[in-house]
Amino acid sequence: MNYLFEKSIEILKKYQSPSGAFIASPNFKVYKYCWFRDGTYAAYALDLVGNHTNAERFYLWCAEAIERYREKIECVEEKLQKGVDLSPDGLLHTRYSIDMLESNNDWPTFQLDGFGAFLWGVLHSM
Numbered sequence: 001m002n003y004l005f006e007k008s009i010e011i012l013k014k015y016q017s018p019s020g021a022f023i024a025s026p027n028f029k030v031y032k033y034c035w036f037r038d039g040t041y042a043a044y045a046l047d048l049v050g051n052h053t054n055a056e057r058f059y060l061w062c063a064e065a066i067e068r069y070r071e072k073i074e075c076v077e078e079k080l081q082k083g084v085d086l087s088p089d090g091l092l093h094t095r096y097s098i099d100m101l102e103s104n105n106d107w108p109t110f111q112l113d114g115f116g117a118f119l120w121g122v123l124h125s126m
Helices: 002-014 036-048 052-068 070-082 113-125
Strands: none
Touching: 002 036, 036 052, 036 113, 052 070, 052 113
């Protein structure tokens, strides 16, 4: 069991990009992205075993991605105040490339669980 534990930590650290993002699957094109939810669980696991720097790098990557697309958040707020319907293109995406670029394919973007998981992870990382 110790081998599996050590190997799991090794894999998480190996596939964390220098930017801090965790790629869901480096071998499958559809999953060569970072999800807030999945990455949070990876960061949380690393936090639990004392790899706080790796976890912090991920949370900083998320914060930077959110800041990069801040205009979308501000536009959503304005539209909600005016009673205007929201379009999927105007929402924060659920997954990003390691360079924080939005994916432009037909993947659903409206997945609030990722942002909730991110906030939960940050809270437990403090």
